[in-house]
Amino acid sequence: MEQAVLIGVVEYFGIAFASAIVLILISKFILPIIIRKPVDYYHATELEEDIKLVDKINKNASEKYSLEDLDIVTEPKELPLTREDFNQIEQMMEDVYDEMETDIENELVRAHALEQISKTTEKSLMKRRKLELISLAEDIEISVPDKVTKAELVQLIKNKKD
């Protein structure tokens, strides 16, 4: 019985091996010659026939038709995106993001600088105004203490005028 089982196993192994070889020969070497076509085979051939038909109709017609008139759409071939395309798009997006980031940083620096400038300008303007007021006070013979605020200075000048 064991011998019978072993013979059966070897037999089926051989059958399977030979079957696989035959199927691969048929499916990968013989049939592709006959029945393998481009992916858009039917669409391309239908379009060719539609164009021939339209030419035939237009040959004797007084009013010529275009493919669009007859709703025959020549669909643009949308090629699938490859890995290289995705990588390229990803790289482009990264470049754009980098650029945006740099621009944003520059803007922030610029804004900060402007803020600093405006603060400095304001300070110097205020200082200048105070000096002018002190000079005016001295002109109208007001004794100006060492530490005096601008509002106190203005009040002193007003009091003197009054």
Add this chain to the structure above:
Amino acid sequence: MLEITKEALLNMMHPGLIMMFFGIASLFLPDYLRKPFTLLAPILATWSLFLIPLDSNLKYSIGKFFTIKLIYLDDLAYAFMLAFCVIAVLAGIYSYGTQAKLESAMSLIYVGSMMSVVLAGGCISLIVFWEIAAIVSTYLIYAKHTLKSRRAAFRYLLMHAFGGNIFLVGLLLYVFSYGNNIENIMHTYGQPSFWLILIGVSVNAAIPPLNSWLSDAYPESTVGGAVYLGSFTTKAAMYVMLRMFAGWEALLWVGVIMAIYGACMAIMENDIRRLLSYHIVSQLGMIIVAIGCGGAMGVDGATAHAITNIIFKGTLLMGAGIIIYSTGKSKITELSGLSKKMPITAACFLISSLAIAGLPGLSGFVSKALITSAVAATGNRVVGLLLTMAGVGTILSITLKINYYVFFGVPEKNMELIEIQKPPKTMFIAMILGTAISIGIGLLPQHFYNLLPEPIILNPYTIGHVLEYIAIFIGGSIPFFLFLEKMMPHDEYTLDFDWLYRKQLNAMVTWLSLILVRTFTWVETKIASGVTYVARRLNNPYLLINDRSSEKLKHFSFENEDMPIGQAIFAIIFALTTMIVVATIIV
């Protein structure tokens, strides 16, 4: 009319009609109610199946002579119904939330009509539900709403309309001669009804050369739709073939050629779902071989393999659907190394593909054991060898090819997977359940065999049998790796028998339409010019006379304009007649 009795009420628990009712009702529900509602439908249908007693009869009589038998449930119908209920539940879970309203409704109606085909007690109810299924299943292909799917749906509908009409004529001829029962029709061999019924069923059974609708339409359907389509139409056709053609020896050769043809085409294919579609053809071929064997083992083998096919093919289509949902790709040339990113899908797909190959411990081994026993009993060694060859084709095309190139093989250097969408969890749940059922059937064959219609005694797990299958598996795998580079598919289209009607018949119809259009245009032009000719001459009869004196009359006018002489004469006669009638009445 319907008999309303207690038995009748139980008999009225018709799973198919329940599914169809739920399908129609779901169209009127808001989304948050519709989704659980549509999942409830197959569960209720399964429950109602358990309630229907065997040998139920639900009939509806129209007049004295016409009776529609809606339920006939015997062991064979019960086995198919059980498989249909299980896959309906799994498909409902799988497509929960991914199907639009109309698609979901059509799925339920489709399942209901296919269940009704299996439960049909007569030829008339069979063909009615058969046709309903053909129409509503078309929408599952159309529902993808791409140009390719619309065209594929149209071709699908044309093919099924052709097959359905042939089947209808055949059934009507049979019914008028032999009665309404669905039975073995081999006693009518050679008669027109026999051939017409065979051709009609062959369309749905995808027997070459009437098979190309399957590989044309199924890959263009939606992700959920493919699971429904792959599980019902062809298996219902197998059920009908079991009823009508069991034991016909010619089917041995038809089936085995079909099995090898499907395997060869699957080996060549690049698109995953198209590959699985061709493989459906191959598996159907094996079932048809079992039908051809006849006898208890043949009937049980066909039933068992149909049931296991429903489950593992459904699971494979679910896996393919998850890949497409996640990546947006369906071509093997665009996918590789998915096992790391999709481990659950890879595992379930591997197990189901090993099941389909017949590896011991899984469902395919258990069902194929019956078929090989049935073929051995016929003594036809050639069919047995060719069936083994078809089994090796399964190993090459699905078990090795898809698993190696899509899941477990070395990924190409630049091929990093971009996940477009994360699939819903329900897809994984359904796929895992399907895989578990395949394993369960494989581990508990006797329980599975108890569901089959004919009592049989078979132990598939003999040492010899197990070792033989392992030998087949290893023997078939070695050439795959020897020809590894050649086994990689190409991104090209493989022609099929549909070339005959897509090219030749298309050209014929186009030229016939052109001739008819020209003829009718010519006829219309002539009629129009004839009517114009007569109308002008009635208006002005002097146009009939073409001479100089009539020219003056033709142009006679009080105001230098053409005077319609005919109208003037008519007006005068009408006025005179009216005056005479009024005068007569007054007098």
